[in-house]
Amino acid sequence: MDLVRDLPLDQLLLGDCVTLMRMLPPASVHCVFADPPYNLQLRGELRRPDDSLVDGVDEDWDRFADFPAYDAFTREWLGECRRLLRKDGTLWVIGAYHNIFRIGAILQDMGFWVLNDVIWRKSNPMPNFRGRRFTNAHETLIWAARQRDSRHRFNYQAMKALNDEIQMRSDWFLPLCTGPERLRNQHGLKLHPTQKPEALLHRVLLASTAPGEIVLDPFAGTGTTAVVAKRLHRHFIGIERHPAYVEAAWGRIRATERASEGAVATMPTRRDVPRVPFGSLVERGLVPPGTQLFDRQRRVSAVVAADGSIAAGAVRGSIHQVGAAVQNAPSCNGWTFWHIEQDGTLVPIDRLRGEPAA
Ligand SMILES: C[S@@+](CC[C@H](N)C(=O)[O-])C[C@H]1O[C@@H](n2cnc3c(N)ncnc32)[C@H](O)[C@@H]1O
Known part of the structure; x- marks a missing residue:
């Protein structure tokens, strides 16, 4: 397989993320944001009373034969992310109870060093239709350094400023992606079942990257990571294997304005300060x-x-x-x-x- 020498910066690549990541050079990206398939198949609680699946979760991309098949796929894509990350780079993975614990164990086994688990508490969650368990009102993000001795970036001051000068906590209260931000098809139906809110990516990228750095999203979907990266002057590489999502994502990216240069400068972090005695x-x-x-x-x-x-x-x-x-x-x-x-x-x-x- 050919190795791409020049990184495909600010591009969306159409295809399987494992195959495409194998073509990219090692230690080349600063941050990965991954929103992988949730492995939701055959979960009764995701059915409406009329037996239809909520939010179209029966998408092909979310089907795995069993847990071992899901774990094997997780090891493949996480292994490639690890190869592509720079030593001081960090990885974000978002998931729900169906998959996040499996992913967490696998990434720790690989040598990633967990920095935080962030709870995204949804202000407007989907109701539980069957009434047999609690309404699932959050998702979990794992934030991990590539390895234990990484000098990872955390824009502490930027996070504090974003939170009215109070330290940013690990529980984030944000709404689901709704309103004009939500992409819809010609019938007015949601184009993608799990489009993430831009506000979530804004916080992720502002916390862990600097302008000019490179963010990789191996499961780009509708391009939320790419849109926010462009706005905040970060470079993106997105990978998505569904052509309709790639097309929709390009439309979104093209319509996105970059913020002015001065608006994205972040305050220096301790990591930016030279190490002097x-x-x-x-x-x-x-x-x-x-x-x-x-x-x-x-x-x-x-x-x-x-x-x-x-x-x-x-x-x-x-x-x-x-x-x-x-x-x-x-x-x-x-x-x-x-x-x-x-x-x-x-x-x-x-x-x-x-x-x-x-
Ligand atoms: C949970 S969604 C990501 C949604 C995205 N964060 C957004 O805001 O739109 C997962 C995406 O991964 C894609 N996908 C699944 N398996 C893939 C693979 N092996 N390679 C590339 N894309 C894949 C699916 O088509 C789906 O769009």
């Missing part, structure tokens, strides 16, 4: 010897020495060691614990890492 801030005059450092509440202070160590009373050592000692804690991130006074306000020394010399 504290001593280099002292050498560069950003924190001169003799400077006093404080914790956020000014309960403790320490004095900076010329060699980059700090002293709080009789305790001397690195910013991390002294930070841990004064709190009686096993460890401490001195970069965020210690603050310097600038114009009457306390600023974490972390902020000085990206600054030019004094």
Whole structure:
């Protein structure tokens, strides 16, 4: 099989995702968002009282003979995603109780490192027609790093800003895709049974990618990932094996405007900050010897020495060691614990890492 040398950026590829992913070069994408078949077949609770299936879930793409067949397919596509991800890349998989636990176990067995499971709580879920179990009102997203020692991207500040300056939690309350966003065929029926809301992808891509990075969606469906990627200035590669979905997705992508350049710039994350020892801030005059450092509440202070160590009373050592000692804690991130006074306000020394010399 030929290996594609230039990545098919901002393209939708028509065909089987495993076959097509095998043609792409390794370690080439920053993020994968996968919304795989749910393996919903023959589930009675998904039938309406007249025995029709809700939401057209009897699509061909959702049929697997049994759990082993589904697991074998899962191993194939997850294995290819893992090969294509860069070392610091992350994978998102969305699913429901039918499949997400199987997928979670398989991806852990492969060496992916789970960072979060996010609950997408639906504000307008489908009712349970038979009344024999709870209304299923959520889906689960697994967010995983390629491997345990990945330095994955998390745009913490962007997530906080999106949530009115409160840390973003792992339970997301968002509506299903409805209204004008929902694609419909000429009879007014839903074009795709599981079109995801753009708001969900907005949060996913804003949290875990930067402008210019590459997002792969191996089960592109109606192109929701591609649409949001384009809007947010990320590159996409989508794969979908149903021609009608690819056609609909292209229409959507073409109709999508990119946001203005300035609107998608995200605040730098800790990962973007150069890794420097504290001593280099002292050498560069950003924190001169003799400077006093404080914790956020000014309960403790320490004095900076010329060699980059700090002293709080009789305790001397690195910013991390002294930070841990004064709190009686096993460890401490001195970069965020210690603050310097600038114009009457306390600023974490972390902020000085990206600054030019004094
Ligand atoms: C759950 S849907 C994804 C929906 C999509 N996230 C959206 O917002 O429209 C799964 C999609 O995967 C496609 N699919 C299933 N098996 C596939 C395969 N082996 N290769 C490529 N696409 C596949 C199906 O046609 C279906 O559109």
